[in-house]
Amino acid sequence: MTYNTKPLHYLILVVTLVLLSSCGSRKELVYFQDEPITSDNQSELSNDFDIRYKPNDLLTIDVSAEVSESVAAFNLPAVSYDTSGGAVNQPTLLRQTYLIDPDGNIEFPILGTIKLGGLTRVEATDMLKTRIGEYVKEFIVNIRLINFTITVLGEVNRPGTYTVQNERISMTQALGLAGDLTIFGKRDNIFLIREIDGKKKYAKFDLRSINVVNSPTYYLTQNDVIYVEPNNAKIKSSSYNPNTGVLISAISTLATITAIFLVNN
Structure with a gap:
């Protein structure tokens, strides 16, 4: 007696393709x-x-002194924002920052265009002290990179x-x-x-x-x-399909049923 084994061959081919498809790449x-x-x-x-400042860096630069009025002109004023949504609250004060442009420069009060790109914090601080020192004595410069x-x-x-x-x-x-x-x-x-x-x-x-x-x-x-x-x-x-196990189980069951059918016929 000969059996038609083509259905089993098809099932084996399907199972092989499923297994191959689950291989990671x-x-x-x-x-x-x-x-x-x-x-x-x-x-x-x-x-x-040492960190060196680059274009698009955001800096805060604070110039302070015992007599704050003497260095007030070298500090950016805080900007007021209303975050209350119309409620009666005090507006939020946010300090302004300096954005280093593509050429490595910032615009600094009184001093104008200053190149900070490529400098470390210590180098930038010393340079600002030298420039501001032409106008004021006894002061402190504090620079922070905030981004x-x-x-x-x-x-x-x-x-x-x-x-x-x-x-x-x-x-x-x-x-x-x-x-x-x-x-x-x-x-x-x-x-x-x-x-x-x-x-x-x-x-x-x-x-x-x-x-x-x-x-x-x-x-x-x-x-x-x-x-x-x-x-x-x-x-x-990574490419394992969580449904692969269910599919293989279903195909195995179908293969068993097909084999039993072929034997009985």
Whole structure:
């Protein structure tokens, strides 16, 4: 007796296609995979831990003295905003900030155009003290960078963009802000993107080595992006269809029924 086995062949083909479709693809999942990391690229990343001001940075600059009236002209006035929605409340006073333009300049009261781009906080402070010192004696200059942010993406527990309250943060501290790596993060392939003089530079970290703390890019600058690549286990599981198991079970049941039918006929 011969049996028509074509139905079983079709079922086997369907099951095979389903299983193949559940295989993960690194090409579809991993970010920034086509950017080569060269020694020349990494050598351009400085070991200078001091933050240098860049275009689009937002700064607060306060000039203070024992006699506040003597330096009042060098401070931007606070701006009043009504946040009460019409209710009878006092308006909110917000301090104004200085935006560094694409040429690295700000417009400062009395002094006019001043170039701060490329300077550290200490260098900018000394320069302002020299300029303001032509008009006033015995005063203090305090500069704060208020939009120091870093972005952490990929296999971390809390990916996102974080504002840094001070002007010094390490790569490991940034990963700590993001809740550390997940179990699926590749410890030997932490990717850094940094902009220097308008050009993107790239580097990689290996968290398995203690030498990571000696890397010239271990301390971050404003707007740095860190990306943690997923490991192979994550890639393989990423495209798994949760309905695949149900489908395979249904196909197996159908195959059993078909086999019984063929035997009985």
